[in-house]
Amino acid sequence: MRLILLLTFVFPFLIGAQNKYPQDYFSNPLDIPLILSGTFAELRSNHFHAGLDIKTQQRVGLKVKAAADGYVSRIKVSHYGYGKALYITHPNGYTTVYAHLQKFAPAIEAYVKKQQYKKESYEVEMFPSAETLPITKGSLIAYSGNSGGSGGPHLHFEIRDNAERPINPMLFGIDIADTKEPYVKSIYAYPLDENSFVNNSHEKQKLRLIPIENGDYVVENIEAFGNIGFGIETNDRQNLAANSNGVYNIRTFFNGNNNFELDFKRFSFAETKHINQLIDYEHYVTKKQRIQKLFKINNPLSIYKEVLNNGILNIEDSTYSVYKIRVADYKNNETWVTLNIKGTKNKALPPLKPKTTPYYIKADQAINLKQQKVTVDFYKGTFYEDFYIDFEVNNDTLKLHENVIPAKKSFKITYDISNYKDPDKSKLYIARLLGYKKYPAYTSTKRKGNLLTATTKYLGTYTLATDTIKPTISPLNFKNGQWLSKYRYLKVKIDDKLSGVSNYRATVNGKWILMEYDYKTKTLTHDFNDGVVTDTKNNLKVIVTDNVGNNSTFEALFYRK
Ligand SMILES: [Zn+2]
Numbered sequence: 233m234r235l236i237l238l239l240t241f242v243f244p245f246l247i248g249a250q251n252k253y254p255q256d257y258f259s260n261p262l263d264i265p266l267i268l269s270g271t272f273a274e275l276r277s278n279h280f281h282a283g284l285d286i287k288t289q290q291r292v293g294l295k296v297k298a299a300a301d302g303y304v305s306r307i308k309v310s311h312y313g314y315g316k317a318l319y320i321t322h323p324n325g326y327t328t329v330y331a332h333l334q335k336f337a338p339a340i341e342a343y344v345k346k347q348q349y350k351k352e353s354y355e356v357e358m359f360p361s362a363e364t365l366p367i368t369k370g371s372l373i374a375y376s377g378n379s380g381g382s383g384g385p386h387l388h389f390e391i392r393d394n395a396e397r398p399i400n401p402m403l404f405g406i407d408i409a410d411t412k413e414p415y416v417k418s419i420y421a422y423p424l425d426e427n428s429f430v431n432n433s434h435e436k437q438k439l440r441l442i443p444i445e446n447g448d449y450v451v452e453n454i455e456a457f458g459n460i461g462f463g464i465e466t467n468d469r470q471n472l473a474a475n476s477n478g479v480y481n482i483r484t485f486f487n488g489n490n491n492f493e494l495d496f497k498r499f500s501f502a503e504t505k506h507i508n509q510l511i512d513y514e515h516y517v518t519k520k521q522r523i524q525k526l527f528k529i530n531n532p533l534s535i536y537k538e539v540l541n542n543g544i545l546n547i548e549d550s551t552y553s554v555y556k557i558r559v560a561d562y563k564n565n566e567t568w569v570t571l572n573i574k575g576t577k578n579k580a581l582p583p584l585k586p587k588t589t590p591y592y593i594k595a596d597q598a599i600n601l602k603q604q605k606v607t608v609d610f611y612k613g614t615f616y617e618d619f620y621i622d623f624e625v626n627n628d629t630l631k632l633h634e635n636v637i638p639a640k641k642s643f644k645i646t647y648d649i650s651n652y653k654d655p656d657k658s659k660l661y662i663a664r665l666l667g668y669k670k671y672p673a674y675t676s677t678k679r680k681g682n683l684l685t686a687t688t689k690y691l692g693t694y695t696l697a698t699d700t701i702k703p704t705i706s707p708l709n710f711k712n713g714q715w716l717s718k719y720r721y722l723k724v725k726i727d728d729k730l731s732g733v734s735n736y737r738a739t740v741n742g743k744w745i746l747m748e749y750d751y752k753t754k755t756l757t758h759d760f761n762d763g764v765v766t767d768t769k770n771n772l773k774v775i776v777t778d779n780v781g782n783n784s785t786f787e788a789l790f791y792r793k
Pocket of ligand 1: 283285387
């Protein structure tokens with residue numbers, strides 16, 4: 233009786249849950265078969281990937297077509313991030329996003345250029361009304377590109393719900409050939425408090441992973457005691473591409489019971505930063521490998537499901553336990569990892585004594601650190617966990633721990649620069665020293681009188697750097713005094729070695745011209761088809777300003793008829 237009730241009420245609900253999203257509503261936005269270079273929720277730096285990265289045969293300029301009827305609800309052109317991006321809102325409430333575009337379809341391109349010339353800015357953002365740019369399914373909306381932060385030609389495609397949350401597009405029936413199961417690169421065990429240990433150590437242990445015939449793995453038996461957790465480095469592979477992609481679901485089982493589950497169906501942009509607490513952040517920063525922790529400590533991410541005791545295992549003395557990890561891709565190809573844990577209380581191992589410093593960060597409290605001329609302001613809730621922070625100031629050098637602990641909020645670093653001479657003050661910026669060469673990377677710096685303030689999310693070593701070098705500007709495809717009648721584009725290279733390019737402005741005979749900036753190639757490009765260069769004799773003037781206000785002016789003559 234009870235079973236029948238269960239089947240009647242639960243089964244239809246389960247079916248409903250499977251088909252919660254409309255199937256076959258959205259079509260492939262490209263004319264070529266879907267091959268991915270990136271999957272939904274794939275782990276990226278400081279964020280989960282919000283869509284699918286669709287390969288475009290290493291080319292730009294492929295036709296991008298509307299995945300369904302709707303209207304252009306947002307257009308954003310930015311130097312970084314999504315580059316040129318188009319958003320279409322559909323009658324069913326979902327929005328599709330197309331990013332890193334080369335250019336828009338003619339009517340949209342004209343609409344965007346009008347705004348760019350009006351605002352005298354390449355970077356623009358617009359929210360057209362439903363009547364302005366209506367779109368029918370399959371119509372040309374743009375050409376694929378490599379704009380913004382894209383590392384190679386591809387189309388970034390997203391589906392968002394009406395609360396702007398990206399959803400895995402595969403849930404809408406977008407089909408990708410995938411019969412290959414995920415693979416596991418490494419497994420780690422983490423002792424999680426001062427009394428716990430794994431294989432006679434309080435430190436994180438890399439475990440020996442042994443592949444078995446069917447694609448699954450076993451792990452060499454371990455001995456442990458106390459509260460421990462595991463971490464996994466895993467990826468998926470699809471049939472038509474050799475590259476690694478993110479997996480869809482990870483579950484763990486402790487002695488046959490569900491223990492922990494991560495499920496990559498949907499997330500919000502507000503929570504995407506918490507990826508740094510999901511992965512072993514220190515391991516990622518130091519080794520560039522992303523270990524996903526299969527336990528949860530102070531992580532507000534919504535992608536956790538069915539988590540028992542936060543995924544933390546309590547291993548008691550003289551016990552034998554079996555821990556299993558199941559990794560699956562969207563097509564439910566699965567890979568299992570099995571490991572046996574022997575509980576052993578080792579009396580020879582004394583409790584771990586954490587390294588202390590005079591400065592203790594309590595995550596739920598604001599704290600202000602001050603030494604000599606440097607002040608650091610952490611707001612309440614900047615970090616996930618309490619810890620002892622290294623804090624030391626030596627002249628202009630601030631040692632603020634190491635970048636091994638993730639911050640979920642920005643904090644402020646303030647230098648008093650009153651000891652500098654007045655003319656030098658305006659050339660100073662706060663730099664984070666990166667890599668072995670200690671490259672002084674510009675950190676967004678504001679000056680108020682004798683105070684320089686940088687806003688950052690990264691711990692590490694900072695210093696005051698001076699930029700007195702002006703940006704460089706040079707012509708790329710023409711020479712001063714040249715006839716350019718047959719030219720479609722005018723290209724100029726701009727660069728600033730230290731604080732970086734902050735602003736650029738180009739005019740021809742005093743009239744502003746649109747130049748598209750690609751920071752990756754340091755190139756400014758003007759398209760003569762804009763129709764704003766109409767004179768025969770033309771005086772081009774380009775002004776570039778860096779982040780501390782040094783500026784350069786480049787002038788050249790060219791002719792056209
Ligand atoms: Zn992408």
